[in-house]
Amino acid sequence: MGKKNAAGVYKIVEVVGISKTSWEDAGRKAVEVASKSLRDLRVAEVIKTDMKVENGKVTAYRTRVSLSFKYEA
Numbered sequence: 546m547g548k549k550n551a552a553g554v555y556k557i558v559e560v561v562g563i564s565k566t567s568w569e570d571a572g573r574k575a576v577e578v579a580s581k582s583l584r585d586l587r588v589a590e591v592i593k594t595d596m597k598v599e600n601g602k603v604t605a606y607r608t609r610v611s612l613s614f615k616y617e618a
Contacts, residue, residue, distance in 0.1 A: 554616045558583070559592065561609050568594045571608035579612055588613045 562575025568591075576589050590611045597605040 555613045557611055557613045559611050561607055564606050568606045568608045571606045572610055575610045583614045585615045586612055
């Protein structure tokens with residue numbers, strides 16, 4: 546018997562994580578929260594990072610992450 550075909554179809558979504566400490570923490574939170582409702586995540590790519598500024602001070606780090614997951618047939 547041959548190996549199962551690894552080809553498939555993948556969906557890509559974007560999510561934004563927010564952290565008071567770092568962009569890395571914001572990205573990690575985005576993946577962790579998304580993984581609770583999206584199964585079989587394959588790739589996480591950081592698309593954009595930015596900061597929330599209030600009264601001249603950084604109050605939050607935001608990381609936009611592109612996630613891909615496999616469609617189930």
